[in-house]
Amino acid sequence: MPSRLVSLGLSLAGIWLLAACGSSTSPYGGGGGGGGGGGSTGGHLTTITVGNGLTFRPTPDTVSVGNVTFSWAAGSVNHTVTWDSGPGTLPADIGPQSTGSVVVSVQMGTYQYHCSIHAGMSGTIVVQ
Numbered sequence: 001m002p003s004r005l006v007s008l009g010l011s012l013a014g015i016w017l018l019a020a021c022g023s024s025t026s027p028y029g030g031g032g033g034g035g036g037g038g039g040s041t042g043g044h045l046t047t048i049t050v051g052n053g054l055t056f057r058p059t060p061d062t063v064s065v066g067n068v069t070f071s072w073a074a075g076s077v078n079h080t081v082t083w084d085s086g087p088g089t090l091p092a093d094i095g096p097q098s099t100g101s102v103v104v105s106v107q108m109g110t111y112q113y114h115c116s117i118h119a120g121m122s123g124t125i126v127v128q
């Protein structure tokens with residue numbers, strides 16, 4: 001058991017390094033324009049915790065237009081964020097990981113997503 005956890009941890013560390021490099025450039029660039037009205041404050045930032053008990057928390061999460069941070073606190077268990085539906089072009093799916101965080105830009109509407117690894121692990125974000 002312990003040795004399995006160690007090797008899993010090492011491979012996850014590698015994945016996280018790759019993810020960290022990639023994510024530093026991506027999430028903010030694209031969306032841009034639309035909003036208009038939006039905000040001097042840049043929107044309400046929420047953090048959705050991925051992991052404990054095979055859940056996304058909170059869900060549903062009601063936020064303002066802007067950024068949502070997914071934060072993995074999943075021990076040695078990987079989870080994904082795979083988008084099912086939402087307004088406009090869906091954000092990029094987030095592959096399996098167990099630590100770290102990913103910022104996602106959301107627009108007005110309701111998003112549905114799930115973890116592709118664990119049946120029944122799903123979430124909703126309402127952006128208003």
Ligand SMILES: [Cu+2]
Binds near residue numbers: 054078080
């Ligand atoms: Cu999962």
